[in-house]
Amino acid sequence: xxxxxxxxxYAVTLYWDVWGNxxxxxxxxxxxxxxxxxxxxxxxxxxxxxDALIDLDILTAYKDLFIVxxxxxxIEIERKDDNKPLVGLRPIYD
Numbered sequence: 001x002x003x004x005x006x007x008x009x010y011a012v013t014l015y016w017d018v019w020g021n022x023x024x025x026x027x028x029x030x031x032x033x034x035x036x037x038x039x040x041x042x043x044x045x046x047x048x049x050x051d052a053l054i055d056l057d058i059l060t061a062y063k064d065l066f067i068v069x070x071x072x073x074x075i076e077i078e079r080k081d082d083n084k085p086l087v088g089l090r091p092i093y094d
Contacts (some may be wrong), residue, residue, distance in 0.1 A: 005041040010075070012038050012058065013088040022082045034058065037092060040075075049089075053077065058087060 014016045017030035019033035038052055053059045058075065059066060066086070077087040 002007040004019070007039050007041050007059075009092045010038045010040055010089040011091065011092050012056075013035065015085050015087065016057065018084055018086075020084075024083055026083070028088075038089060040089070048079070049075065053087065081090060 012034035013030045013031050014034055015028045015062040018026050018028050035055070036056060037057070040049060040052070047063065049068050050059060050063045050066055050069040054061050054063070065080055067078050067080050067083070069078055069083075073091050076085050078082075078085050
């Protein structure tokens with residue numbers, strides 16, 4: 001019997017000002033909440049998450065430029081070449 005996927009609502013945070021480098025790490029200095037939340041199913045792949053962010057015009061259509069990093073319950077979208085954080089996804093709990 002197939003179990004039904006669980007959907008979690010995530011707040012989308014856009015990172016506008018990120019300082020640092022690969023060697024020393026990155027620090028987000030300025031960010032803002034995106035106007036819409038993102039509903040993510042627990043059976044989604046990294047590509048599904050990137051596709052949803054592309055559909056919202058948050059990321060460009062070049063999925064191979066980005067990686068999805070799971071940080072416990074949170075998710076971060078980073079630039080593939082240097083792991084610079086670009087977007088944060090945090091679960092919303094009622």
